[in-house]
Amino acid sequence: MKEWIRLRVNGSDHDLIVESHWTLLDVLRENLGLTGTKRGCDTGECGACTVLVDGLPRNACLVLARSAQGCAITTIEGLARGGELHPLQLAFQERGAVQCGYCTPGVILTAKALLDHNPAPTEDDVKAAIAGNLCRCTGYVKITEAILAAAEKMNHDGASIVRCKATDRASSIVARQQVKDALSQRRAINEHAVVGQSLPRLDGLLKVTGQAQYVGDVRLPGMHVGKILRSPHAHARLVKVDISRAEKLPGVKAIMTGRDVANVRYAFVDTPRYSADEHPLAVDKVRYIGDEIAAVAAVDEETAEEALSLIDVEYEILPAVFDPEKAMQPNAPVIHDADYEGASVWEEWGAQRTPTSTARYGYNNISGQTTVEIGDVARGFALADHIRTDRFETQVTAHGALEPHCAVAHYEPSGKLNVWLSSMSVFYKRYILAKALGLATSQVHVHSVYVGGAFGGKIDVFPYEFCAAYLSRQTGQPVKIELTREEVFVTTRQRHPMIIELKTGVKRDGAIVAQKVKLIADNGAYRGTGPVVIFLAHAFNVPIYRVPNFKYTGYSVYTNNPIRGPQRAHGAPQIRFAMDSQLDLIARDLGLDPVKVMLRNAREKGDVLPNGDVLESCGLKECITRAVETSGWREKRGRAQTGRLRRGVGISACSMFSGAPFYPFASAAAVQLHDDGAITLFTGTMEMGQGAETTMAQIAAEELGIELADVRVIFGDTELAPIDLGNFLSGGALVTGKAVQLAAADAKQQLFKVVSEMLEVPPEKLTARGRRIFAGDPKIGMSFGEAVRASILRNGGNPVMGRGYYKPLPDTDQYPSLARAKGRFTPAYGYAAQVAEVEVDTLTGEVRLVQVTTFHDCGFPLNPLIVEGQIDGNVSMGQGQALCEDVILREGQVFNPSFLTYALPVSLTQPRAARGEVASLEPKGPFGAKEVGEGSIAGMLAAIANAVHDAVGVRLTSLPIAAEKILLAQNARAG
């Protein structure tokens, strides 16, 4: 029922007409436009929408708007008054507590309530206070530090507001001060002024004030709401999809079904061997619970939902299969039973109309196979002194980005499509969407927005994105489709669960002589990245140990489970869990220190991998030894203990690409130099929390000898920025970074030419530094701005623009062979080694992760603060995957599609984090930089499993390492 209510928000009264069932979150965002309050789950399970109600933090999604009358409501927009930032906002920005920024407004408000009634909290107080605010990016480490720092500052200043303007100036003052500090340390630390410095991120201020715009915040006039009808059955033939009743519902603007788009076919993998197997909406069959059947655009969400309930679908239920090993058997139900014909979107990149190998993969539901053979395995095992065979199983995990997937699409009358997408590569999404919609690539404009965390889960082009675009074309109006948290859990592609059978032969000293791997990945109802993950599981593993005789067979298998796709370090966590768990067991068998066994086998700089990749930088051994030294391994390992709480340590290592050959195979960047000495950097990279906007700006600033505050960045937009590889396979720092460096260098050379004429010195004698261009003595020269103005004047008014291009593997625009793992993979590998210390409660089986020591080789940390944040995020996600995260499936049904039931790590379980960098200086990378964003999740799993074994003598070979499994294993051991 509609009623007038009066809400007091941020000190102002608002009179509004609301429905009884509207929540405070609905009204703040939709009626008042206060989009700084974020919608993460809508059910009170993530804290992203936390606001203060009479000074207490509450979930705005749980409070009915009508019930909030008479209360003083504070949102993030109300925290900075008159442009003055709250000390918490400044501390979050300065201390790297902000990454994707989606949880930031909620957690800042929760922290404010804490400091208001407890001005001097302890670390434990802080962790307890923010326990209801989930953060997937930071692992809570820097958030906790920032809150404590803000409390200290407030107590020191004796005022709750510090005098600092909430404009770009604030960041530039902060940035400048830090640059100054950094400059003074520079000589001692490194030769760089801007890169290598822990500078606050450029997007921090937007995010701490709630102004950063995500897809869900985009509002266009006349925008309709789209919803998708999904299959309740795991495997069924569609007999009838009747939309006639739904069409008649007032407020319904358009309905589409599979029949409308039956000729549209695409997939992440679309090659002659592996033909595309996805349609935007199911055409003949549904293959998993959640498979898309129809989409509706309507005037509002309620109408769209009601319309879905009026679509009559008749199903013929088919036998289904959920276990990949059963799915591989000859008599299993066949999930993809027809050949795919007709155009697929990748055709012009080599994919053919008709698949060449349907016969090979048409049976037994095998969707992909990777086979690698190196040396002679039989001979290798014959040489072994000790052989072990083990079977490991990993679970399904979710990405858990706090921002739910969302798309806004708007067709212009000209036929041009504007879209705002939750993405990790705007150019990849543009390409697939354009082809699928039958548009020229350049007719699709993907607009820049911030992304609220991705972790691999926003790479694929999803049906909801296609449907939003299609429905917008049908209605001539903008259409928004925002997935519910349940839809995100079920339909946006989970991590592949794997079965890994591992047979390893070693010499008495632990040297690996032979290894045989059989790996089965369940890719769910569609191929997704199945053939990719079985390739990557090999490719991310091969750079760790030298294995002279090696046989690897990986299968990706169709089942009627939800589709699986890329997730942080795609394939590495699973295989590294198996490999280093077994290596620990082998070390135990042989009575050796596992560290010695790792070092005995570890690769080194200069090694050439079987596919031809050369390790031009490799800090693996140093990562291992330094993690061991720093963690206190020697004192902690193998402690004799009798008490109820027992501690143990374990170690593992991991490695990751720094970009790979993938559409569009190269990144470009451009800089425009302004006559005031500032620059604009144009890059197609995405800012999804990883700090690309800031690190790319640092690279440009360093190259041009200016400061970070002088750089504005245009990113993630297909019309405003040049093409880019995108932010997956961890190519951001090396590939995009190199393109940015080259673009800046190009502009610098143009300036140097002018300055050299003016100063009458050769260009090679010039230096750009400290906002000046000079020859030898900084006094002999001119300011950067003067040089730009001089260049413009001397070149007939032409502005100064620099261009740069970089290709990860200059000699190829071919993918490596997924089936044979041949061809070059990546220009460089990042490395990490991790030591986990756990405490096991022998009475309950509970595992507490006490400390994680990570040493990472990212070549060169472009921004140590951001690098630390990436490591913290990996540690936290690895902790979750090792100990508590598990998508529970029974007959294809996800039983825990919510943040309540799917357990992301929380502030209270945050371990002590020790981290360090091994600077191996990758020659190809900008200033020596390579990957940091993904790899170090993969070492966490075996490190924790090995630590649990060390603590209580129980070996778990399946994930997660839940309390009840330990309890049962202990009880079984005790008899």
Place this chain on the structure above:
Amino acid sequence: MKAFELYDAATVQDAVSMLSKFGPAAKVVAGGSDLVAGVMKDWIHGKGMPYPEKLIDVTTIPEMVGIKLASDSATIGAATTLSAIAESPQMQKGWRVLTDSLFSVASPEIRNLGTLGGNINQRPRCWFFRGEKFSCYKKGGDFCFAVTGDNRYNAIIGGELCYIVHPSDAATALLALNASATIAGTGGTRTVQFDNYFTGPREDVLRENILKPDEVMVNVTIPRLAPNTKTAWTKLKFRQVYDFALVSVAVVATQENGVWKDGRVVLGGVAPVPYRAKVVEQALAGKNIKENAKAAAAAIKTVARPMSANAYKVDVATALIEKTLLDAIA
């Protein structure tokens, strides 16, 4: 979420008369973290569980909010927020097992919204009950999907017909504290001991307690602890926040020189009601608690009837009972 009408009740009488006027489609809302977010946003409904059309907010009733202390008891309004109770120094001093249990509920944000009455009377969390497509007994259907399905979190004691576990941490602690509830209805006001408040599926599978559709829980009264009484609370869950109990234990033990004189051991997360483990209490009677904790805890195995996938919960419960007994006397 489907539209509904929301009414503020000014007095208990007001709430009761609205409930009786509107009939079964009306529900009391006392915070809403379960009813609004858990039930209605997820469209959990069925033949025996109509989707609410009218909500009556009782947090607007002044007499239902706040804590009143008397010499022999505390009386807490049912619409008092969990955080107000948990953070009350008097409650922490006098009834630590309750405040500890409340601190273990959900998240700080939800504790600022959720109320004592809402927590006690929330609906169970069985994933079949919460799954839109499962028409189970509890929603008026004719099947318990937990019997043949994934029942890892379901009941190990006292399940019959339906195998939910009672979700309330507060209820577990209050039963251990021998508390009682004041209930108002059209017929007047009555007081019910928590011993008699919760009902199993056999009595009425559509409900978890004796509260009738036209009744409101007004307040809860907790007697002061006898001298020499020790208490402890344990809740096992995946994380230290948000999760419902896999198993929880509340111990209230009156002892003399370490010997069990009187008290209660109550388990949450194991049965369709907060479960008073009398077998454990009996095994401790007159005995040294520390020396007999392990053996007494093991007595729970004699009453447990685990399902196909939750035998581990018997081990967990045994371990937690022992731990909580030891914590209480530590």
